[in-house]
Structures are given as C-alpha cells and as structure tokens.
Amino acid sequence: MDESRMIWDAFQITEREGIKAQWNKVGVAFQNKDSSINVFLDAFPKDGKVQLRDRKSNKKENI
Numbered sequence: 001m002d003e004s005r006m007i008w009d010a011f012q013i014t015e016r017e018g019i020k021a022q023w024n025k026v027g028v029a030f031q032n033k034d035s036s037i038n039v040f041l042d043a044f045p046k047d048g049k050v051q052l053r054d055r056k057s058n059k060k061e062n063i
Helices: 055-061
Strands: 007-016 019-031 037-041 051-052
Touching: 007 055, 051 055
Parallel strands: none
Antiparallel strands: 007 019, 007 051, 019 037
C-alpha cells in the first residue's frame, strides 16, 4: 500500500452524563489518488455521527 495515502479510522462516540465517553470503532476511510475519500462502515450509529481520526495519530494516543 502507498504509505503517503491517508487512512482514517471511523469512530462512533457515546457520551453519557457522569460516565467517560466510549469510543467504538465502526469502520475505516481511505484517500484515493484523486483526493476523494471512500468510507467503509461496519456499523452505522443511530445518531448518524461518525468521527474520523488519522490512523497514525491513533497509535500515539492509544484510542
């Protein structure tokens, strides 16, 4: 795989009062050669919100 190609992990974040936010990985996204982005979801959050995080920074933050 081309290492210069952007890769993101897709997360659904559940926040509840008094409880630490829960991050659930629901898919992945890839940047194409023409700079468009494909998103592949294994699950779709009820609220429709998905956060993309750069895979490289995920390793540093241990999400």
